[in-house]
Amino acid sequence: SGLRLLPYDKPFNFSDKCNEGAEAATGDRLIFYNDDVRPRDADWVQEMIEPLQNPAVGAVSPKLLYETGKIQHAGLVTGVRGLIGTAFHQQPADSTMHVNFAQSMRNVSALSGACLAVRKADFLRVGGFDAVNTPVSHSDIDLCFKIREAGLRCVYTPFTTLLHAGHASLVHEEKNGKATAKRDKSSIYLLKRWGGDVTHDPFYNDNMRDWIYADSPTPIRMFGRNNPSASDGLDLLFISHDLSLSGAPILLLHLARWCRENGVFATVVAPEDGPLRAQYEAAGIPIILDPLIMTEHQSFRNLLRNFDAVLANTIRGWPAIRAAKHEGVPGLWWLHETEVGEHFLREDAQLRMSIPQADVIFAPSERTASVYRPFTDNAPRRIPYGIPDLGRPPDQPENDGRRMRFLLLGSVEPRKGQDVFAEALRRLPRDVQEQAEFHIAGRVMDPEFAAKVQALAEDVANLTISGALDHNDALALLNETDVLVCASRDEAMPVTILEAMCFGKTILSTSVGGLPEYIDSGANGLLVKPEQPDELAAAIGRLITDSEAMRKLGTNARATFEREFGMDRFGRDFIALVHEMIAAKRGTNAGSTTALPTLA
Incomplete structure (x- = not known):
């Protein structure tokens, strides 16, 4: 019959499973097909592989519907809340929204791996699915970005429709105890390796996201840069209350740059845009603009939960500290405010209750640290600031004639x-x-x-x-x-x-x-x-x-x-504090087996 069954008796790894199947396959076209997908059309295979006759097309996926008949997949969208989303999600299957896009074959930034066709030669040439960095989640996104990087197109076809229960395979593996116990860092890997592609969709512009992308309660913007040399290391999420040219945001920029230069991956989130954003972009540091970070929204918790630690910058970062505490992620709080801090501590009960929820508080001086000590058993640390050495200018002549x-x-x-x-x-x-x-x-x-x-x-x-x-x-x-x-x-x-x-x-x-x-x-x-x-x-x-x-x-x-005040001294003091905090946090979690990343 031409059907072969390959046994796979390993811990659940979707990418590795697919790669083994692809290696064993003898045809020159591959269709990756989840076990919770059901076709509705007799000619669905033909409709899937037909676009691959065009040598410029590298991958094809069909329209996928929920059991309710609503759209689950009509091409994926990047640069949205959660990094990846579905165009026309939960719209009727025959939706004509936005000039009939859901019913139109078109180029897209990424496709669903639940049902995805590729040429075997192209699949092997780009390295297949990444079983290390995207073993389960976002394996399809990484593959699509590699296909696009190779100069090929990802194409959505509406000319066949399948039903997809959604995540049934993973649920089955979890029930049988085979799913991985490690935290899922695939979204962080996308930001690290594919920062440009995952934050910007060339086929779904800002206005389209704001007007017709229904899965976000408020607009969000992201900026990043692809990095082929992305490597393992500490993954940190920095929260900045704004991106102005004032002291605390500038200090955070210096720290984020130092981290990048020393093998520590930092992503910065701020509630609104500002002049420092261009400097983050120039440094290749991903930045997300999301007003919901100050509301402890679930989407923000979903983002932060797989980082190694969260750093909230300034007293206004208390919602991030609370969110980190809720998700069990180590939370550092960099507090700069002295008399201003005393004022807000008197006036804001939410702030007072948030202070003890930080795993570590540090401040630039003993005077500032002393403001917060009465509110927590974790004594705030004094870590003097550090900035890059700008170079001392030449001495002025003793009498150069100027005022x-x-x-x-x-x-x-x-x-x-x-x-x-x-x-x-x-x-x-x-x-x-x-x-x-x-x-x-x-x-x-x-x-x-x-x-x-x-x-x-x-x-x-x-x-x-x-x-x-x-x-x-x-x-x-x-x-x-x-x-x-x-x-x-x-x-x-x-x-x-x-x-x-x-x-x-x-x-x-x-x-x-x-x-x-x-x-x-x-x-x-x-x-x-x-x-x-x-x-x-x-x-x-x-x-x-x-x-x-x-x-x-x-x-x-x-x-x-x-x-x-040297930057290297400050950076190393900060990373030492992060390591100390993570080690202490993991010491309280007996089930944690993940190795602690080290500084490059």
């Missing part, structure tokens, strides 16, 4: 103290003001406060106020500055201070947050009390009249940066 330059760089809001700085400048004698140039730059967060600062600035000579800057423009401005001023009422450890130290600039700051832990006033910077414009004015005047002391403070600030 000394002071810069306050930060978002314009009361917490940052631009009003205190402007008032301090007003109190300087006019002749002292004229010996220097002053600049306030940053995006306006509080228009009323910005107007107050602008009014104070009218009486100051040589004071410029500008708006938001691109990060590179901000660094260029900082590079041309002599003194970085921080007049803040509250801080942890501003990124601008780290960058100024890296450049060997003099730091003049208020003694708030963790700054006194790193700045020894008179040695590697100057500290003044917060909200004391007279004291700040005196320090500014001292620097203007003693350029040699100013240069010495800058030199010592650079030495502090090299000792305390």
Whole structure:
């Protein structure tokens, strides 16, 4: 009869099963056919293999229906919630939605492996199903991406229809105890290896996803890049409350870049778009924009559950910590907020209840860590920030004929103290003001406060106020500055201070947050009390009249940066913390057998 039965007595591995069958098959056309699929048409095999007569076609799948008669598969869609979805899911079998797409043969990004036809030569040439990285889930997606990478097309045909119960094979294996006990990391593998293809569908654009893709309660966007050299290692999910050019999001970007460079795979999720997204894309780091991450939505839990650990960045990341706890995934919380943290802890009961749910909390200073210690038995750790070494610029000549330059760089809001700085400048004698140039730059967060600062600035000579800057423009401005001023009422450890130290600039700051832990006033910077414009004015005047002391403070600030704030030191401290946390978490889960990934 031409029918052969090949025994497969191994732990359930869909991909390996199919590969063994393909090797044994003698025909030049293969149809992978799940045991829970039933044809409705006598000529279904002919309709499946006919498109393969076109040498440009690499794979074909038919219309699949649920037992209810609704569409289960009419071509797959990528870049949707859950990474992969079905076009026209649960629509009537004869749906004419969107110019009759479900009834039209067409190119698609991926096909269902429940019933899939390929040429045997093409299947073997691309390496078949990946039994290691996609043993069960997403094996069909990986195969389709390999077929497309080989220059062939994936084609959906509506000219035959089959019924598919859906996952019946896996349910049977689970009941018989043969299904794998390991966590399913296939979705992470898709992001790692096929980040470009799984986040972008060339046949189903943004408007189509938003208008006719019914399986998402709100639009979602993804960005990534294919990586043929993807390898095993730690898989981390980073949660950023936004993608603005403010300190905490920039620090997370630095950490994600360091992870990529050191063999740690990081995916970043944020609730909305922002200017840092382009930098993540340029670094080849997958990024997902999803407003539902702040609601503990089940789709977010589904995403995070197979990562090795989750890192929530800033106090606003508490929903991610709760979701990680619910899914049993190790959760780290990087908290930067000091007095702001104290305020929200007083006001927000949800936040207070979330603090003990983090497996590890770490902060940039003892002062910041102390804010959260009363709320958890897991004592928050102090890990100083780290940023890449931007390189110290050449020393300025001792007398180059220009005015000394002071810069306050930060978002314009009361917490940052631009009003205190402007008032301090007003109190300087006019002749002292004229010996220097002053600049306030940053995006306006509080228009009323910005107007107050602008009014104070009218009486100051040589004071410029500008708006938001691109990060590179901000660094260029900082590079041309002599003194970085921080007049803040509250801080942890501003990124601008780290960058100024890296450049060997003099730091003049208020003694708030963790700054006194790193700045020894008179040695590697100057500290003044917060909200004391007279004291700040005196320090500014001292620097203007003693350029040699100013240069010495800058030199010592650079030495502090090299000792305390290197990116490699911070990255390794962070990964050591991740390993410690995962090991402790797995120590409480007796059934865990997965080996702990190591740092490359």
